[in-house]
Amino acid sequence: MNNSRYTLGDQQLNDISLKDLARRSRYGGVFYLLAFWAAAFSSTTAREHIDIIGVFSGCFLLLQIYRLVLFLKVSSSNDIDISTCFPRYAFIYNSSAIVWVSGSAWLFYINPIVDLAVTINMMAAAGISIGGVTVLAPSYKLMRSYFVLICFPFALAAGLLLNEPGNLIVVGLIIGYGLFIFITGKQQNRVYWQALNDNLKLSEQAEELEKAKVEAERAGQAKADFLAAMTHEIRTPMNGVLGMAQLLSMGDLNEQQQQQVTVINNAGRTLMHIINNILDYSKINAEQLELEKIPFSSRNVINEVMLLLSPQFDKKPIKLTCAIDDIPELVRGDPYRLHQILYNLVGNAFKFTDEGEISIEVSCKESDEKNTIILSFAIRDSGIGISPENQQKIFEQFYQVSHFNPNIRGTGLGLSITKRLVDLMGGTMSVESIVGTGSVFTVTLPFILPSEDVLNQPLLESTDKFEISDVQRPLHILLAEDNKVNQMICEQFFLKLGCSVDLAETGVMALEKFNSSQRYDIIFMDCNMPEMDGFLATVAIRQIEKDKGFNQTPIIALTAHVEESVKRKCLESGMNTFLSKPFLFEDLESIVNKVRMGKIK
Numbered sequence: 001m002n003n004s005r006y007t008l009g010d011q012q013l014n015d016i017s018l019k020d021l022a023r024r025s026r027y028g029g030v031f032y033l034l035a036f037w038a039a040a041f042s043s044t045t046a047r048e049h050i051d052i053i054g055v056f057s058g059c060f061l062l063l064q065i066y067r068l069v070l071f072l073k074v075s076s077s078n079d080i081d082i083s084t085c086f087p088r089y090a091f092i093y094n095s096s097a098i099v100w101v102s103g104s105a106w107l108f109y110i111n112p113i114v115d116l117a118v119t120i121n122m123m124a125a126a127g128i129s130i131g132g133v134t135v136l137a138p139s140y141k142l143m144r145s146y147f148v149l150i151c152f153p154f155a156l157a158a159g160l161l162l163n164e165p166g167n168l169i170v171v172g173l174i175i176g177y178g179l180f181i182f183i184t185g186k187q188q189n190r191v192y193w194q195a196l197n198d199n200l201k202l203s204e205q206a207e208e209l210e211k212a213k214v215e216a217e218r219a220g221q222a223k224a225d226f227l228a229a230m231t232h233e234i235r236t237p238m239n240g241v242l243g244m245a246q247l248l249s250m251g252d253l254n255e256q257q258q259q260q261v262t263v264i265n266n267a268g269r270t271l272m273h274i275i276n277n278i279l280d281y282s283k284i285n286a287e288q289l290e291l292e293k294i295p296f297s298s299r300n301v302i303n304e305v306m307l308l309l310s311p312q313f314d315k316k317p318i319k320l321t322c323a324i325d326d327i328p329e330l331v332r333g334d335p336y337r338l339h340q341i342l343y344n345l346v347g348n349a350f351k352f353t354d355e356g357e358i359s360i361e362v363s364c365k366e367s368d369e370k371n372t373i374i375l376s377f378a379i380r381d382s383g384i385g386i387s388p389e390n391q392q393k394i395f396e397q398f399y400q401v402s403h404f405n406p407n408i409r410g411t412g413l414g415l416s417i418t419k420r421l422v423d424l425m426g427g428t429m430s431v432e433s434i435v436g437t438g439s440v441f442t443v444t445l446p447f448i449l450p451s452e453d454v455l456n457q458p459l460l461e462s463t464d465k466f467e468i469s470d471v472q473r474p475l476h477i478l479l480a481e482d483n484k485v486n487q488m489i490c491e492q493f494f495l496k497l498g499c500s501v502d503l504a505e506t507g508v509m510a511l512e513k514f515n516s517s518q519r520y521d522i523i524f525m526d527c528n529m530p531e532m533d534g535f536l537a538t539v540a541i542r543q544i545e546k547d548k549g550f551n552q553t554p555i556i557a558l559t560a561h562v563e564e565s566v567k568r569k570c571l572e573s574g575m576n577t578f579l580s581k582p583f584l585f586e587d588l589e590s591i592v593n594k595v596r597m598g599k600i601k
């Protein structure tokens with residue numbers, strides 16, 4: 001801040017200080033008039049000269065009106081001409097001083113005895129000079145000329161016109177007091193400019209900080225955008241890697257080949273997990289994460305987490321249990337983030353436990369806030385535990401406790417993301433752990449209780465358990481997808497699910513196929529396709545169905561985007577649900593089965 005443009009001094013009376021001067025001085029003229037009247041009317045001789053009193057009063061009044069006019073002009077203008085305004089203020093103050101001294105000289109002349117009138121005059125002069133100092137603090141030059149004009153002629157008039165010896169005391173008083181006021185005025189002037197410069201410097205710093213903040217936000221946004229674009233680009237080929245690995249594993253392989261494919265599969269899934277974590281992490285850092293506020297069943301979310309993780313529990317001798325207290329059927333909040341928090345914690349518990357039990361305990365307590373309850377989720381494991389020192393650090397980003405187990409991998413981001421999500425949702429998170437015995441991670445989250453009408457409505461999308469249907473009804477599927485690898489993977493997955501598939505490579509082709517005599521049970525729609533994207537194609541299909549009075553065909557979005565905004569766009573265009581790439585065979589199977597059971601229609 002060395003070359004600050006704010007190193008102003010008295011010599012550079014600027015628009016701020018001029019406005020300040022105008023504001024401070026706007027009513028000052030009234031006091032000259034009142035003080036003059038007080039002195040004049042307390043003298044019987046002066047009262048006889050009402051015409052002269054009128055002349056002085058008129059001068060004071062005119063000067064006061066001029067002050068008000070100047071004030072209005074200066075305060076309403078954004079482009080003040082300082083070079084013309086400054087002399088006008090000099091004129092007002094110098095004239096006020098001259099009129100005041102002339103009025104006092106006249107009073108001394110007609111009333112030379114130091115009496116009540118003179119005393120009042122002296123007190124008024126003292127008051128006026130103090131007021132003048134405060135008002136003229138922005139300009140030393142103005143203050144100096146005002147004092148020279150008011151103090152010395154005033155003293156001269158008193159010395160010459162008042163009777164001796166009182167006149168000498170009065171002269172001494174005027175000069176002594178005048179000098180004292182002048183020195184005080186100088187100090188005030190210095191303090192005024194110091195304060196003004198400090199103030200301006202502060203506002204300059206605030207401006208610079210604001211600029212830096214915007215810059216930092218822009219940089220954060222660019223980083224988040226880059227990561228979003230990059231992860232999107234990675235998702236599409238990863239769909240190929242994971243899909244092909246899954247197809248391979250379903251084929252006729254010997255044991256060694258099966259193991260090799262499992263390694264590809266696991267590595268691919270871990271990579272996707274890391275990519276998702278990094279994306280979330282950057283979104284949270286860029287404060288881009290939007291939380292949903294929709295009614296949902298927390299019981300369903302817990303079921304989904306358990307169901308998703310349950311295949312892993314076949315690999316270790318660990319029992320997964322869940323105890324849910326009496327909690328409200330529906331709450332309002334973000335089910336996706338609750339899912340993510342629980343998935344991370346139960347996933348970690350599994351990762352760091354070799355045998356025993358992992359339990360999810362859910363309870364509910366009242367909140368101080370109206371219509372809000374607090375759900376508490378305790379994830380307890382009988383795993384390796386965490387030492388007290390590490391318990392302090394595990395919520396920091398990229399912190400990992402060093403383990404000697406090469407099978408345990410991670411990024412050190414899971415808990416820090418979970419903690420930040422919990423903070424964003426207004427909750428708390430804590431850990432208790434004993435090394436070698438196990439850990440308990442407890443999360444409390446406030447949720448709003450939905451209103452009565454919401455409670456009576458069916459949930460938009462039921463998140464009931466993913467039941468595996470035994471109804472193997474063959475479905476006819478339209479797959480709109482331009483990527484050859486994805487076409488191949490989906491086609492083979494669908495064939496394995498006993499379905500037949502028609503392919504469309506663009507949105508336009510999908511529309512043509514839909515318009516033909518063929519009837520489809522499901523449409524899988526890639527969002528980004530040439531000619532016409534999946535969103536537009538869906539809107540068109542929904543319109544055709546409406547025009548022709550057809551039942552709606554379930555449309556499932558296939559998208560490599562994971563942003564909530566894209567998911568929302570899918571639903572808004574008329575799609576029933578979405579599947580993020582890379583998807584697994586189980587994901588397609590679950591959707592196909594849901595359609596078979598009429599759960600998506």
Ligand code: ADP
Binds near residue numbers: 381401409410412414
């Ligand atoms: P990572 O992805 O590396 O697991 P996390 O942020 O999820 O990162 O966890 C950070 C560290 O906290 C882990 O390296 C692990 O040492 C420890 N940790 C997390 N959960 C548990 C648990 N349930 N039991 C023991 N240690 C845990």
